[in-house]
Amino acid sequence: MHTLSLAAMRTALDGGEFSSVELCQHFIDRIKQQNEQLNAFVCTTEEQALRDAREADQKRASGDISGALHGLPIAHKDIFCTDGVTTTCGSRMLQDFVPPYNATVVEKLKAAGAICLGKTNMDEFAMGSSNENSYFGAVRNPWDNNRVPGGSSGGSAAAVAGRLVPACTGTDTGGSIRQPAAFCGITGLKPTYGRVSRYGMIAFASSLDQGGPMATTAEDCALLLNEMAGFDERDSTSIERDKDDYVSSLGNSVKGIKVGLPRQYFDAGLDASIEAGLQQAIKELEKLGVEFIEIDLANQHLSVPAYYIVAPAECSSNLARFDGVRYGHRCDNPQDLEDLYKRSRAEGFGREVKRRILVGTYALSAGYYDAYYLKAQKIRSLISQDFSQAFEQVDFILGPTTPSPAFKIGEKTGDPVEMYLNDIFTIPANLAGLPGISVPCGEVQSDGASLPVGMQLIGNYFDEARLLNIAHQYQKVTDWHTRIPA
């Protein structure tokens, strides 16, 4: 049952092959068996899920279908607020935080009939590329338990890859959907900035944050995005534009589609195993009639430096709300108000979060603003212009999602800058606000383990439907997305 895609489960539910209760119970059992090892979930909502599944089965029996995801199990990254269910954001600060409302994404997926099995682990406040920054412990990669699943949506990626749940929500500020999707061999889409509502999604860097779907296939991502996307008046950055139907265009031909290969992505620095996976994917896509041309993205190498100013600056401002007064952790016996603030924040935040707040506070402080934040925003313009020029020639841009396959737990925790360089291929799309998808395109053997390789396709603004279309067509002629860790 757990090897089916969400779309196939839907067909099976419709055909009466199994019930929603049986389906949810099967995944709950898998979570119970495997989560101790993977640490992909920080909490499960078993009782509520089974109640919802029973109700879904009853409704189905009477011909009352809530929506496209009726009775299908999913899980939410623990950054999305869930009414009455603890939402930790991977932090001690919010260890006991029970939101009094649902995020719009949670509300919409629920309205479509999806059943939430629990909340997935993540890097604290979504800051990290390895899921080693969670207050609730590192998540392990199902392909090799000594390796990281990527981050920050590492719990979601590991849960889907291990078939503990068929699909999850994720968020992507600098690659946090696509990078773990690549490391775990699943499909993950970061939509255009503003496409999916950020209401109730705990803020990290507001000019970059975007929620999106993570699943085994592009088709499942399309099913989820159909429900997640759309204008939301409660999010001031939500785009007032109708969503597309991401499912109906999946079957379109990709013949004649032009895809750019950035010279800068295929230079000498790229891991040979990743390059081999990409070259094979290019050949498969050529067989489908896709045309490739070389392009230039001249300022890409400045994206990591610009990002690691913009993101910390915005995080220092967003995380100022955690003051130990209204909600979240408060220190014991505060001597005065300043002591309350300082010790509550010192105890509530982990090391990476504190470092980013400090860097951001510094970059925004008087005398440094022009040199750092303003400079970074100008670099963003240059990176965005590079993309605009490229999209005059091509429909999509293809490259690696990550510079290497999943690395070992503890391998890169010593030096923050080395960790940051993992985001080199994913950050540019965030800085420009463009949609990007990571799709499994190969496997590499390393120390006796089989590790997935991901390719990334970046599209123009609001081109999610065509991105999912090309990814789906690729998955129809390849089987990397069907491989399951041993």
Added chain:
Amino acid sequence: MADETDGTVGNDIVEQVAHLARIQIDPDSVANYAAEMSGVLQLAAQMDEVDTSSVEPMAHPTHAVQRLREDVVTETDRRDAFQRIAPSTENGYYLVPPVIE
């Protein structure tokens, strides 16, 4: 703070910034933070290789402008629900240590 961006941060800067950010830093870890912040700022210094004097900073990826809404009440009063999750409240107020002696 001085207007210098040589990319190195001393212990004094860490302490000053930590105060601005209202985060207590253990004295033993100040030097570590200084080294790590310096590393990040040295990474950022790579941006200096490009002349951006004639480049407009990005304000919004898709050039959207702030949307205005009707001046009508949209939210209901949920004070009790919001205060239930606060560390300390009394009579509808959030409690903190005395601010004025």
